[in-house]
Amino acid sequence: MSSRYVIIGAGAIGALLAAQLHLAGKPVVLVARGRNLEAIRAHGVRVRRPSNTEQVRVPVVAGPHELQLTSDDVLVLTTKTQDAEQVLAEWAWQPVAPDRVAADLPLLTFQNGLATEDLALRRFAQVYGVSIGVAASYLTPGEVVSPSYPIIGVVWLGRYPRPAAHEPHAEQYLRDLREAGYDGSLVEDIRAYKARKLLLNLANGLGVLQGSDSERDQAREKLVQEARAVFRAAGIEVTQAAPGHLSVEPVPGHEPGHLSTWQSFARGASSEVDYLNGEIVLLGRRHRVPTPVNERLQRLLGAQAAAGLPPGTHHVADVLTNDRSPNYVGPRNRVGRSEGRTHEPAHHR
Ligand SMILES: NC(=O)C1=CN([C@@H]2O[C@H](COP(=O)(O)OP(=O)(O)OC[C@H]3O[C@@H](n4cnc5c(N)ncnc54)[C@H](OP(=O)(O)O)[C@@H]3O)[C@@H](O)[C@H]2O)C=CC1
Numbered sequence: 001m002s003s004r005y006v007i008i009g010a011g012a013i014g015a016l017l018a019a020q021l022h023l024a025g026k027p028v029v030l031v032a033r034g035r036n037l038e039a040i041r042a043h044g045v046r047v048r049r050p051s052n053t054e055q056v057r058v059p060v061v062a063g064p065h066e067l068q069l070t071s072d073d074v075l076v077l078t079t080k081t082q083d084a085e086q087v088l089a090e091w092a093w094q095p096v097a098p099d100r101v102a103a104d105l106p107l108l109t110f111q112n113g114l115a116t117e118d119l120a121l122r123r124f125a126q127v128y129g130v131s132i133g134v135a136a137s138y139l140t141p142g143e144v145v146s147p148s149y150p151i152i153g154v155v156w157l158g159r160y161p162r163p164a165a166h167e168p169h170a171e172q173y174l175r176d177l178r179e180a181g182y183d184g185s186l187v188e189d190i191r192a193y194k195a196r197k198l199l200l201n202l203a204n205g206l207g208v209l210q211g212s213d214s215e216r217d218q219a220r221e222k223l224v225q226e227a228r229a230v231f232r233a234a235g236i237e238v239t240q241a242a243p244g245h246l247s248v249e250p251v252p253g254h255e256p257g258h259l260s261t262w263q264s265f266a267r268g269a270s271s272e273v274d275y276l277n278g279e280i281v282l283l284g285r286r287h288r289v290p291t292p293v294n295e296r297l298q299r300l301l302g303a304q305a306a307a308g309l310p311p312g313t314h315h316v317a318d319v320l321t322n323d324r325s326p327n328y329v330g331p332r333n334r335v336g337r338s339e340g341r342t343h344e345p346a347h348h349r
């Protein structure tokens, strides 16, 4: 009998993982909130795949007050990074058994970026970082789109900060994930895998902006160059291991290619950019390495999220140049967004 997985955060990663584990016969409880909770309570998680849609009746709760934790539970954190601290604080000191609290349970952290594992380690002693490659999408309460089948995603899983000599629990988690449809491996240095993934995720924010493919490529190259420089200065290893391959297929009625950051902006949810590009900015400030392009993207999208503005509000050129005068006209309006670059200032050409 495998552990029960208590999956906190019912979005693209968490709701899909809960559905997959449930379908594989693994004990699982999903923690959701708001309209998403209502929809999952009423109908289960709707999983839209390339060739079918399944309604998966996953047990769901609103929080620790609706659940009795046991010593066999494994907590799984699948919120965005910006919500991790609040969730960790809420769950860590919940009672499990006499003299035990949730912070004594193992915790799996699925976040992109480098920040969550240290946030978790402040309270939880057994932290397992997971780096996941998956093309999942959450845009509608109670529903996830999963364009890969039968392999749902690829995971790299490792004890943080480093594995013990023998990690039977990590092996068990990986076995369960494999049975649930995820390809994956155990890794020695999960941070090096998260660093590799972060190099990819630095461009997530570019998908929220208007611009051509070549402008995006140009910006992506600069974002990654800056990141590599700060990683060198900070002594952060990036794994050289080859990334896994995942086949992604069309799902009827679903527009493909929108990454997790775009999904947050499209839903009017908060943005993870402070922990993606913002991680590079933080490391740059600590180690005195300039990171102007990551900083411009972070500032632009931070202000956009604060104002509740949708994808397409700004242009990639705003990230590539620091020239705010005399031609800068501010954020594009909704007309400019839907009709393309209609009011293009000179420095964007
Ligand atoms: N989407 C993807 O394809 C990929 C995502 N990732 C990474 O995985 C992590 C999770 O991302 P993703 O699944 O996309 O995020 P989502 O925004 O889709 O899902 C996060 C979920 O957590 C919920 N949540 C937030 N705070 C709380 C809280 N305090 N209590 C309970 N639930 C809470 C949100 O609630 P609400 O429903 O109200 O918004 C939402 O349902 C991120 O670090 C992301 O970068 C990695 C690879 C791919």
Ligand SMILES: CC(C)(CO)C(=O)C(=O)O
Pocket: 112, 132, 133, 134, 135, 200, 201, 204, 258, 259, 260, 261
């Ligand atoms: C780039 C991608 C899709 C890889 O899994 C991802 O991490 C994201 O959407 O944030």
